[in-house]
Amino acid sequence: MVRIISAAAVAAVLAGAVSAQVPIPVLVGKLGSMDCNRSRLQLVRAISSTAENMLKINAASDPSLAQVVDTATGGLSAAGQGIRGVADSALATGDIPGNSNMVIGQGILTTYNALKGVQSADPGVTASKQTIITAIKAGKAVLEKCGAGVGGPAPPAPAEIQ
Numbered sequence: 001m002v003r004i005i006s007a008a009a010v011a012a013v014l015a016g017a018v019s020a021q022v023p024i025p026v027l028v029g030k031l032g033s034m035d036c037n038r039s040r041l042q043l044v045r046a047i048s049s050t051a052e053n054m055l056k057i058n059a060a061s062d063p064s065l066a067q068v069v070d071t072a073t074g075g076l077s078a079a080g081q082g083i084r085g086v087a088d089s090a091l092a093t094g095d096i097p098g099n100s101n102m103v104i105g106q107g108i109l110t111t112y113n114a115l116k117g118v119q120s121a122d123p124g125v126t127a128s129k130q131t132i133i134t135a136i137k138a139g140k141a142v143l144e145k146c147g148a149g150v151g152g153p154a155p156p157a158p159a160e161i162q
Contacts, residue, residue, distance in 0.1 A: 046135035056124030075110030
């Protein structure tokens, strides 16, 4: 199923490239391998899952948890803006912004750092912690499979996440 979705995503980007007048061979070179694109898709899914899990957190009666949710949500928003920037730029010019890995990675780390110390039995917190760790691992896979030079440097992953 992942290959079908990845192929569809690549096809959509290529279709956009044609309408944006970006030469297809240039864009195909920028898109990377199937493994690279599979890792990108896993990253987007993990960030999306974390956002969905964050919505399930019941922080109404706990001001400190509400603050954590605000901070973590801000990190997810920043990561999402970075991903949108990559997509917009790839479609417009075929290039990936040089600061995109830093923007996306910093957003993910902001979310992780906000959630990691929370001691709560809330299922939304537990699920959010799991999916943000999945996002960090997927981000590491993107750097490994797509090349760390594409999109610039990224912040280091937390040492406790392998």
